[in-house]
Amino acid sequence: MPNKIEVEIKEKNKFYPIYMDMEYIENLRERIYKDFNFKCSKFLVVISERVYKIYGKILGFKSDELFILKDGEIEKNFKNYQKILQCCEKKGLDRKSALIAVGGGVVGDITGFAAATYMRGIHFIQVPTTLLACVDSSVGGKVAIDTDYGKNLVGAFYQPDAVYINLNFLNTLDDRQYKSGLAEILKYAFIEKSCEARFDYGLYDFLSVHCSKILDRDLRFIEKLIKVCIELKIAVVTKDEKEAGLRKILNFGHTYAHALEKITNYRTFTHGEAVAYGMHFIFNYAHKLKLIDANYKEMAMVLLHKFGFYDKTFKFPTDKLIKIMLKDKKTEDDNIKVILPTMKGYVKEDTLDIQTALNIF
Ligand SMILES: NC(=O)c1ccc[n+]([C@@H]2O[C@H](COP(=O)([O-])OP(=O)(O)OC[C@H]3O[C@@H](n4cnc5c(N)ncnc54)[C@H](O)[C@@H]3O)[C@@H](O)[C@H]2O)c1
Structure with missing residues (x-):
């Protein structure tokens, strides 16, 4: 390397x-x-x-x-x-x-x-x-x-x-902070194909196959993950430094996550945990809109679960989160912008349909 x-x-x-x-x-x-x-x-x-x-x-x-x-x-x-x-x-x-x-x-x-x-x-x-x-x-x-x-x-x-x-x-x-980093790594797996990188790193499958080594903090795997994520981030930000277009995909799961962090006064969740909840929410939302099929949604849920993310006992008031999302800097004319999964590794930007979002959980 x-x-x-x-x-x-x-x-x-x-x-x-x-x-x-x-x-x-x-x-x-x-x-x-x-x-x-x-x-x-x-x-x-x-x-x-x-x-x-x-x-x-x-x-x-x-x-x-x-x-x-x-x-x-x-x-x-x-x-x-x-x-x-x-x-x-x-x-x-x-x-x-x-x-x-x-x-x-x-x-x-x-x-x-x-x-x-x-x-x-x-x-x-x-x-x-x-x-x-x-x-x-x-x-x-x-x-x-x-x-x-x-x-x-x-x-x-x-x-x-x-x-x-x-x-x-x-x-x-500590383990919690380590896992928080893994959440952002999972994000890269979900958006990899849309990053327009030079290589196909197959991050999604790599995470699936090597989950236990990664959770055990095997350094060879950590080193590889850091390198791949940096390459993907560079591929995006060098094409669009100021988030005029492509860079928006890095916000996958983040609009919801930022609202969740804010509503809990930044004390309940790490940033990565909030991002994991954000990704969970957006997969369910995309499935409800029939943007992704049940198979891909299930695969994504399995990957999140494998890495220990998402605790069903937490219930968040979506209406209150939406009020905070309306203040997000990515919101335009009261349209909340979100990045949605479309296929394994692919995402696109769209406006959140509030009625659908309110009926997710
Ligand atoms: N600028 C960007 O592009 C970008 C991208 C993603 C996240 N962020 C921001 O990053 C922040 C989250 O970062 P984070 O997850 O690193 O959290 P953090 O900076 O709060 O660090 C987490 C905890 O780990 C401790 N810590 C740090 N290094 C340690 C080490 N080597 N050993 C033991 N403890 C250590 C810290 O002291 C802290 O208590 C959020 O504010 C988020 O918005 C920014």
Whole structure:
């Protein structure tokens, strides 16, 4: 497996590398500084509190180059965004400086948004430490914070200068967070054929066949999954960086998921769990509309169940979720836009038929 993947965003004439390896985490700081010292005047590392507790010493960043962010989706807020900017000012970061995000998607999203806006944009480096951040959020340049009205409502498209994936971080991830990453991987299986990638990776069948190895965290399989998902994401975002068309498919299961996260105050579900519920909902919806046959719906349900997703005892008030979906940034003129499955691996965008949606569960 190559341990460097190049991303080219043509619209911006921007290239950036994604490194993937299992080198000693101890070397990471030195490596990043070596790669960026020639163009960066100063660095500020935004690190998740939990990741700092586990890896702070090993990583060796000095205390005056750190901003420690408390954990949880509720921390991806305006106050913390402001605090990060204040820290940048206090430490004298200038236009040639870099923000380094070390953590999961929460740290990556908020740090990226700070990097995109501080002095109209400074360097931004991603060090994803969760499976979800490795396969999805660290690549593609969507950065954001949540507001009182909903998830990711303030943000930007801002590509990182580099992404450093080190698989060793995943050893300390608890099972729940590991599975949360698997939900986004399942998403890629459901949308793979619509990603217009160069190769057919057969992700759906790979997940079906190797489910137990993947759940057992066999590193060879994790490595392959990360690589395939990154390739699929790159295939999409390099064609449509700003979500004018193709990129919308990455939102499969997400409109429902974001509403579910919001209605539960970001405390009940991880992002991946919410996405799994979102996918479950949308498969049932598509089946009700006869967009997919019973066979494909059943196959999808089996795959979700195999990976331990979906608990039938949870019942969500669809009417309330729809009210939140109406505030989603993808909603146009009160039309809730959703990505629907059409065939194994294929999806398309459509407007949610609210009456049908209300009768799903
Ligand atoms: N920008 C994008 O394209 C994109 C895509 C998907 C999701 N997201 C966003 O990503 C966020 C979810 O990211 P996430 O699932 O990584 O959650 P997260 O960032 O909240 O991390 C989950 C938990 O794992 C802990 N953790 C992180 N690394 C660890 C490690 N190596 N060992 C032990 N614990 C570790 C964290 O401290 C945190 O408590 C959401 O805000 C979502 O909206 C963004």
